[in-house]
Amino acid sequence: MNKVKIIVAGYRGKMGSEAVQMILKNDEFELVGLLGHHEVVSEAFGVPVFNKKEELIGLSADIWLDLTAPSVAYENTRFAMEAGFRPVVGTTGFTEEEVTELVRLSRVKHLGGLIAPNFALGAVLVMQFSKIAAQYFPDVEIIELHHDAKKDAPSGTALKTAELMAQVRQAHYQGAANETESLAGARGAEFEGMRIHSVRLPGLVAHQEVLFGGKGEGLTLRHDSYERSSFMTGIALGIKKVMQAKELYYGLEHFLDL
Numbered sequence: 001m002n003k004v005k006i007i008v009a010g011y012r013g014k015m016g017s018e019a020v021q022m023i024l025k026n027d028e029f030e031l032v033g034l035l036g037h038h039e040v041v042s043e044a045f046g047v048p049v050f051n052k053k054e055e056l057i058g059l060s061a062d063i064w065l066d067l068t069a070p071s072v073a074y075e076n077t078r079f080a081m082e083a084g085f086r087p088v089v090g091t092t093g094f095t096e097e098e099v100t101e102l103v104r105l106s107r108v109k110h111l112g113g114l115i116a117p118n119f120a121l122g123a124v125l126v127m128q129f130s131k132i133a134a135q136y137f138p139d140v141e142i143i144e145l146h147h148d149a150k151k152d153a154p155s156g157t158a159l160k161t162a163e164l165m166a167q168v169r170q171a172h173y174q175g176a177a178n179e180t181e182s183l184a185g186a187r188g189a190e191f192e193g194m195r196i197h198s199v200r201l202p203g204l205v206a207h208q209e210v211l212f213g214g215k216g217e218g219l220t221l222r223h224d225s226y227e228r229s230s231f232m233t234g235i236a237l238g239i240k241k242v243m244q245a246k247e248l249y250y251g252l253e254h255f256l257d258l
């Protein structure tokens, strides 16, 4: 059986370094290239290290695993497809318009791909459960909690959760019509009336609560990633599924039997 040949972009980061170890331990995968930033080495883990994405054009690889930064997520994913690599992207920071454009490009290129705001299976389930709950509890707020090195807010997971709930929930204002904020931002960010609150603290990894309120009752859904190993099962699954896929999908739920 041919091994799936993988490039890891952002290989020295918190996620990238964990993903490299996962790939090296998996018999079905082969690490073939690494993309870094301001690199001084030309080789690591027995494969070439590149400083610029353009240097990877022509490399024999099936998958571009992107775990870099929100500022380059879109251009990296576009580049990967233009170069013929199937993107598997954990990097956050895409707008809905950018995702739509990348799906369109994947159809033109006949390439499978995946942008997954969260690879942890429990987080994917919470997103799906939230979509079900929002049909019956349309008043909802999200609290996402992350480590203090996180660059983007709100998290990609919180945004995707809100987008999924918006598919089944009528947009409406939440809270008192005459409420005021004596400190700006006290009520959080707003997405179609839903509020999103971002907490950043040392010691945290990645956590999210979705709080629903109804008449005389409440429902809270919570997921915790205590370690980055929580994302690796989903990355491995995404890589395998993308090899059979005919276009780019947004969300790991598309590859699960839900």
Ligand SMILES: NC(=O)C1=CN([C@@H]2O[C@H](COP(=O)(O)OP(=O)(O)OC[C@H]3O[C@@H](n4cnc5c(N)ncnc54)[C@H](OP(=O)(O)O)[C@@H]3O)[C@@H](O)[C@H]2O)C=CC1
Pocket (backbone or CB within 6 Å): 009, 010, 011, 012, 013, 014, 015, 016, 035, 036, 037, 038, 067, 068, 069, 070, 072, 089, 090, 091, 092, 093, 116, 117, 118, 119, 120, 156, 231
């Ligand atoms: N989908 C999911 O399940 C998960 C997604 N994430 C997302 O993944 C992304 C990375 O997270 P994390 O590993 O914590 O972040 P880190 O900052 O720890 O790692 C990012 C790495 O990418 C490198 N990098 C930045 N820009 C470029 C570039 N243009 N080309 C190549 N490499 C680059 C950085 O290098 P340098 O430090 O030198 O700038 C760094 O080594 C974030 O968007 C995060 O939200 C995180 C966890 C789970």
Ligand SMILES: O=C(O)C1=N[C@H](C(=O)O)C[C@H](O)C1
Pocket (backbone or CB within 6 Å): 092, 117, 118, 119, 146, 147, 150, 151, 154, 155, 156, 157, 158, 205, 206, 207
């Ligand atoms: O930056 C992180 O750490 C994470 N980013 C993703 C997000 O923004 O949702 C996934 C997970 O929450 C960890």
